Amino acid sequence: MIELSWPQVSARRLARAGLLERGPGTPADIVAAMCGAHAQVMSAAEASIGLRLDGVTRVQVREALWGERSLVKTHGPRGTVHVLPSRDLPMWVSAMSSLPPAHQGFPDPVRMTAEQTDQVVAAIRAVLSGAALTIDELSEAVVAATGPWAGDLVMPAFQTMWPRWRQVMAVAAHRGAFVFGPVRGRKVTYTAAPPAPPVTDGLARLVSGYLTAYGPATPQQFAQWAGGPVRWATGAFALVELEEVLLEGQRAWVLAGDTEMPPDPPRGVRLLPYFDAYVVAGRPRELLYPGEAAGRALAGGQAGNFPVVLVDGEVAGVWHQRRSGNCIDVTVELLRDLTAGGLRELDEQVERLGEVLEARPRRTLGPITVGAHA
Numbered sequence: 001m002i003e004l005s006w007p008q009v010s011a012r013r014l015a016r017a018g019l020l021e022r023g024p025g026t027p028a029d030i031v032a033a034m035c036g037a038h039a040q041v042m043s044a045a046e047a048s049i050g051l052r053l054d055g056v057t058r059v060q061v062r063e064a065l066w067g068e069r070s071l072v073k074t075h076g077p078r079g080t081v082h083v084l085p086s087r088d089l090p091m092w093v094s095a096m097s098s099l100p101p102a103h104q105g106f107p108d109p110v111r112m113t114a115e116q117t118d119q120v121v122a123a124i125r126a127v128l129s130g131a132a133l134t135i136d137e138l139s140e141a142v143v144a145a146t147g148p149w150a151g152d153l154v155m156p157a158f159q160t161m162w163p164r165w166r167q168v169m170a171v172a173a174h175r176g177a178f179v180f181g182p183v184r185g186r187k188v189t190y191t192a193a194p195p196a197p198p199v200t201d202g203l204a205r206l207v208s209g210y211l212t213a214y215g216p217a218t219p220q221q222f223a224q225w226a227g228g229p230v231r232w233a234t235g236a237f238a239l240v241e242l243e244e245v246l247l248e249g250q251r252a253w254v255l256a257g258d259t260e261m262p263p264d265p266p267r268g269v270r271l272l273p274y275f276d277a278y279v280v281a282g283r284p285r286e287l288l289y290p291g292e293a294a295g296r297a298l299a300g301g302q303a304g305n306f307p308v309v310l311v312d313g314e315v316a317g318v319w320h321q322r323r324s325g326n327c328i329d330v331t332v333e334l335l336r337d338l339t340a341g342g343l344r345e346l347d348e349q350v351e352r353l354g355e356v357l358e359a360r361p362r363r364t365l366g367p368i369t370v371g372a373h374a
Helices: 006-016 027-034 042-050 058-067 086-096 114-127 135-146 164-174 202-214 219-226 230-237 277-281 292-297 340-357
Strands: 002-004 071-075 081-085 132-134 153-157 160-163 179-184 187-191 242-247 250-255 269-272 308-311 314-324 327-334 360-365
Touching: 006 202, 027 042, 027 058, 027 071, 027 081, 027 086, 027 202, 042 058, 042 081, 042 340, 058 071, 071 086, 071 164, 081 086, 086 164, 086 202, 114 135, 114 164, 132 135, 132 179, 135 164, 135 187, 153 164, 160 164, 202 219, 202 230, 202 250, 202 277, 219 230, 269 340, 292 314, 327 340, 340 360
Parallel strands: 002 242, 327 360
Antiparallel strands: 071 081, 071 179, 132 187, 153 160, 179 187, 242 250, 269 308, 308 314, 314 327
């Protein structure tokens, strides 16, 4: 059995994620390599994509989303909002719709039955055909199509109450009933997914993409990344041909024959924004977030709540940005000293961040006092 070290695996993952060297390419290509870009905060998705590509700014990312439509925004792994390549959407729908029904954390009077869920998904698909609706417009149409029960204000959300049907938004997206549409003023819209032939092998293809980007990995790690149960993930791994390896003495799997590793350990300083795909998928956590980094940059073991500084492939700091007009103040809190060369790389990353977000950056070293998601 092949034995792999963390530096070998780290260098391989960084190279495949576009983080060893920034290069040419399209937003859709790099998002495919990342297995999706988290987009709950759209500026973070723009930074994730732009920091990996030469010459790409948020303008090109937005054009890919709303102009040429080579990217699509929808609910991806863990039910969270992601940007995905439009060409891969059928794969994602096939894979995510294979998830078994999750136990909803709602009491019985709130929870929807499987039949009600099917009704709502069908209604969303029907009313969005050829239309782009705001959430209020969509809610009115869904309730009209299904019945008053769907509009009962029973879901606590952000100091208000949402109608019952909204608890299955992620499920509806995973079944391909909708994607996000262009913003109307300041309001999000929803529209029909772009037409494409369905695929039947989406889950196997998703496992292959995940292992290509983030292997070696285990079914348990895939389950945590995708947001499904371990039994489902174990079945998913059985759909592809695998090769077992040892990563720092622990059993894990790669695609059969995909065992080549870079000859050199990772080098360089990189900035990664909130919920960057690399840190969310990166496991084992104790290797990616060594020592003090685990306490400073993880939130209850969850990755992504803080933008991080990668130094030689490991989390070695956090950072925070505050925008004012056309300026961005970037504060960096380092957990280890950088060489003069490392500081130059840090400044290059800050400059590149400014280019991506179309702002003039100002870098400061020092403690960050704001909490997660600030």
